[in-house]
Amino acid sequence: MKAKKFDRDFDQGKDVSAILDLSSARRPKQEQRRVNVDFPTWMIEMLDKEAGRLGVTRQSIIKVWLAERLEQSMSNQ
Secondary structure (H helix, E strand, O other), rough: HHHHHHHHHHHHOOOOOOOOOOHHOOOOOOOOOOOOOOHHHHHHHHHHHHHHHHHHHHHHHHHHHHHHHHHHHHOOO
16 A cells, blocks of 8 residues: 555545554654662552552552653653
């Protein structure tokens, strides 16, 4: 399929996912790296309580809170 036809089909809302090879797709600036962080027990207990209240995992709430803080910090610069 030529790029012009692909663009036209996509712009018209047609499903073009069948012709895409998503096996090697990457999201820029979204690559993940593993880190280990030690937290005091009281902090983990509070994280677990808040995560349970929100119905998410501990890891999810840590990621969201860190992202919010980093975005706030960047906007203040």
